[in-house]
Amino acid sequence: MEVLVFGAGSLGSLLGGLLARAHDVTLVGREPHVSAVQADGLRITGAETLETRPAATTDATGASADLALVTVKAYDTEAAGRALATGDYGAVCSLQNGMGNEDVLADAVRAPVLAGTVTYGAGLVDPGHVEWRGRGTITLGAWRPADDVAAAERVAAALRAADLNVTTTVDVRRRLWEKLAVNAAINPVTALARVGNGALTEEPLAGLARTAAVETAGVARATGVAISDETAADAAATVVRETARNRSSMLQDVTRGRRTEIDAINGYVVDRAAATDRAAPVNRTLAALIGGWERGAGVGPSGDE
Ligand SMILES: NC(=O)c1ccc[n+]([C@@H]2O[C@H](COP(=O)([O-])OP(=O)(O)OC[C@H]3O[C@@H](n4cnc5c(N)ncnc54)[C@H](O)[C@@H]3O)[C@@H](O)[C@H]2O)c1
Numbered sequence: 001m002e003v004l005v006f007g008a009g010s011l012g013s014l015l016g017g018l019l020a021r022a023h024d025v026t027l028v029g030r031e032p033h034v035s036a037v038q039a040d041g042l043r044i045t046g047a048e049t050l051e052t053r054p055a056a057t058t059d060a061t062g063a064s065a066d067l068a069l070v071t072v073k074a075y076d077t078e079a080a081g082r083a084l085a086t087g088d089y090g091a092v093c094s095l096q097n098g099m100g101n102e103d104v105l106a107d108a109v110r111a112p113v114l115a116g117t118v119t120y121g122a123g124l125v126d127p128g129h130v131e132w133r134g135r136g137t138i139t140l141g142a143w144r145p146a147d148d149v150a151a152a153e154r155v156a157a158a159l160r161a162a163d164l165n166v167t168t169t170v171d172v173r174r175r176l177w178e179k180l181a182v183n184a185a186i187n188p189v190t191a192l193a194r195v196g197n198g199a200l201t202e203e204p205l206a207g208l209a210r211t212a213a214v215e216t217a218g219v220a221r222a223t224g225v226a227i228s229d230e231t232a233a234d235a236a237a238t239v240v241r242e243t244a245r246n247r248s249s250m251l252q253d254v255t256r257g258r259r260t261e262i263d264a265i266n267g268y269v270v271d272r273a274a275a276t277d278r279a280a281p282v283n284r285t286l287a288a289l290i291g292g293w294e295r296g297a298g299v300g301p302s303g304d305e
């Protein structure tokens with residue numbers, strides 16, 4: 001299969017490198033990473049060590065592939081959609097955190113849009129070198145009911161052919177909202193308190209995170225996605241325990257002075273709450289504090305390193 005990975009940073013480079021074991025992969029990224037991959041290939045270290053040789057480019061204009069995986073940060077999805085709209089793809093699959101990415105892509109491209117959640121962990125440590133920080137799973141599904149569910153099965157089979165751990169779901173929207181509740185609970189609380197995920201096992205941060213997750217579940221139900229308060233709170237608490245030694249992506253962003261994905265996480269919850277006449281005061285406060293920090297610190301507009 002021809003696979004284009006749009007957003008060759010941490011996650012995109014890891015998945016692109018792993019997929020290059022079985023498929024014809026092109027990474028779309030930025031310099032100096034792209035030149036390093038073109039010159040010396042891509043090195044993966046960590047959970048496994050391997051060297052692969054995917055193609056790499058900074059410009060996807062007019063490209064075509066059986067599958068485009070989107071792995072840019074949420075604030076770059078519109079630009080990714082515009083670039084992908086100039087090409088021809090069998091399917092376009094977002095593997096990003098946050099919500100709203102799939103709708104942006106579906107409005108931009110003609111191909112079926114798939115959504116996926118990823119629990120693999122990755123970090124780009126040097127140009128041409130990505131660290132595989134955790135084995136995980138990818139859960140995929142078709143985004144709009146009209147989209148071909150068979151496309152999700154084809155993509156899942158292709159990812160499995162490269163030894164990735166993939167499951168499919170007919171209810172990917174619910175899966176995304178559950179992940180949203182986890183990110184809404186953990187990411188801004190760890191970023192604002194400047195603590196690792198494990199600090200959220202204790203009060204007062206545990207209660208704050210739980211309230212953000214429960215509020216998110218309420219907003220999910222108001223939009224027609226059935227997630228109980230307990231499911232959301234338990235999912236967040238489980239991820240806190242399982243990732244106790246990790247620093248969340250948002251904590252890493254704020255400590256490096258980079259733009260965060262707050263708009264696609266707590267900001268999305270606040271927007272959907274307003275649209276469904278619900279209150280989401282904890283998510284609103286968390287989004288305002290992180291958003292206020294972003295403006296005060298002058299990060300962005302691209303948020304890139
Ligand atoms: N890193 C992880 O372990 C991990 C795990 C699960 C989910 N995610 C999610 O995956 C997404 C990507 O995360 P990441 O950590 O890989 O971010 P990242 O910043 O490391 O990678 C994104 C890359 O996209 C590139 N990019 C953006 N716009 C581009 C454009 N127009 N053309 C070419 N390149 C472009 C950037 O240069 C950057 O290198 C996020 O939504 C994140 O929440 C990440």
Ligand SMILES: CC(C)(CO)[C@@H](O)C(=O)[O-]
Pocket residue numbers: 097182183186187197239243246247248249250
């Ligand atoms: C699950 C998660 C919160 C673990 O740190 C991760 O999605 C992150 O850091 O964004």
